[in-house]
Amino acid sequence: MKLSTPAATLIKTKSSKYAINVITERCKECGICVAVCPTKVLARGDSRNRRGYRYVVPAYPDKCIGCKMCEYSCPDFAIFVEAG
Amino acid sequence: MAVTHPLDPYLRVDRIPTMWCPGCGLGIALGAILRAIDRRIEEGLLKKENIAFVGGIGCTARMTLYPYFDSAHVIHGRAIPFAIAVKVVKPEMKMVIVGGDGDIAAIGGNHLLHALKRNADLLVIMVNNMTYGMTGGQLAPTTPRGLYTTTTPYGNPERELNVIKLAAALGANYVARSSITHPQLLERTIYKALAKRGLAFVEVLSTCPEIFGRHIGLRNPVDLYMELKKKVTVKTNPSIEESDYDWGRGFVIGEFVDRDEPGFLDTYREYISKSFGGGAV
Numbered sequence: 394m395k396l397s398t399p400a401a402t403l404i405k406t407k408s409s410k411y412a413i414n415v416i417t418e419r420c421k422e423c424g425i426c427v428a429v430c431p432t433k434v435l436a437r438g439d440s441r442n443r444r445g446y447r448y449v450v451p452a453y454p455d456k457c458i459g460c461k462m463c464e465y466s467c468p469d470f471a472i473f474v475e476a477g
Numbered sequence: 478m479a480v481t482h483p484l485d486p487y488l489r490v491d492r493i494p495t496m497w498c499p500g501c502g503l504g505i506a507l508g509a510i511l512r513a514i515d516r517r518i519e520e521g522l523l524k525k526e527n528i529a530f531v532g533g534i535g536c537t538a539r540m541t542l543y544p545y546f547d548s549a550h551v552i553h554g555r556a557i558p559f560a561i562a563v564k565v566v567k568p569e570m571k572m573v574i575v576g577g578d579g580d581i582a583a584i585g586g587n588h589l590l591h592a593l594k595r596n597a598d599l600l601v602i603m604v605n606n607m608t609y610g611m612t613g614g615q616l617a618p619t620t621p622r623g624l625y626t627t628t629t630p631y632g633n634p635e636r637e638l639n640v641i642k643l644a645a646a647l648g649a650n651y652v653a654r655s656s657i658t659h660p661q662l663l664e665r666t667i668y669k670a671l672a673k674r675g676l677a678f679v680e681v682l683s684t685c686p687e688i689f690g691r692h693i694g695l696r697n698p699v700d701l702y703m704e705l706k707k708k709v710t711v712k713t714n715p716s717i718e719e720s721d722y723d724w725g726r727g728f729v730i731g732e733f734v735d736r737d738e739p740g741f742l743d744t745y746r747e748y749i750s751k752s753f754g755g756g757a758v
Binding site: 414416418419421422423424425427428444446462464465466467468469470471473 | 482483484485488493494495497498499500501502503504505508509512657660661664697698699702703
């Protein structure tokens with residue numbers, strides 16, 4: 394059975410300075426990004442992706458300082474931060 | 478998708494998500510390696526088509542499947558001889574050997590000794606998760622003393638193998654230890670190692686929550702990550718005697734050896750030109 398690809402796999406949350414992007418289909422719900430974020434921007438989400446993992450969501454994007462610790466510490470290339 | 482991850486040009490995206498368990502440190506290590514390579518490519522020191530990943534067997538060696546470079550997945554522990562052969566035939570290649578502690582220090586240990594002795598022009602990245610992860614968490618030579626594993630249910634009675642001391646004793650040009658809990662430092666270490674001639678050996682402390690962590694009560698990836706972060710001490714220019722590798726005292730990371738001696742290929746070129754009067758090769 395071929396699984397269909399969901400239409401929206403990228404969540405882009407913009408704050409005044411940074412855009413926090415989560416590629417939901419890659420997230421494995423390990424929680425490392427939530428733990429390493431120094432300003433607690435991220436939180437565990439409630440919706441699930443195609444593989445059944447509850448992907449992380451940027452709950453407080455305005456707190457982001459752009460340190461990219463979440464991007465560097467994500468084992469699955471699922472999250473990245475852009476300026477602007 | 479209009480917006481993609483910055484590392485997507487270096488990844489075989491059709492193979493993502495990886496086969497690694499949630500919270501495995503290998504993905505963090507791979508990200509740091511790719512960012513270091515990206516910086517060297519932008520500087521013009523490396524070319525994308527001249528990089529090859531070689532790995533043996535194990536979770537870490539599966540890392541060869543994900544970057545969009547030439548790669549070889551060879552028999553257990555034999556990644557180093559394969560890479561030396563490629564390097565001798567095509568000296569312009571940059572060989573990156575990725576392997577776990579089981580692949581490089583245990584089963585491929587003899588090959589590592591001889592590559593170190595020759596100072597072969599390779600970059601060896603040993604991702605150390607302190608156990609045999611893929612086969613079910615058996616005791617590895619790098620498991621710290623006293624820890625519980627699948628095969629040591631009363632604790633590990635043996636001394637642990639400190640591969641940093643081994644690599645320094647046999648004369649590698651660059652010996653460093655880093656940790657996935659410090660991803661920027663890990664990236665800088667690999668960035669530096671990519672420019673070295675001779676053998677550059679980088680040990681990367683990593684986590685294995687699913688197989689290693691469950692026996693020591695740290696089954697949650699975040700718990701094991703934070704525990705490793707607490708145990709890691711960063712030192713600038715530490716001596717080789719300071720390379721502590723102990724679960725109780727902690728782990729010291731930093732650059733232990735950094736020298737510039739002729740590598741395997743330089744030595745051979747010199748002898749060939751001496752014997753054949755120069756210009757022969």
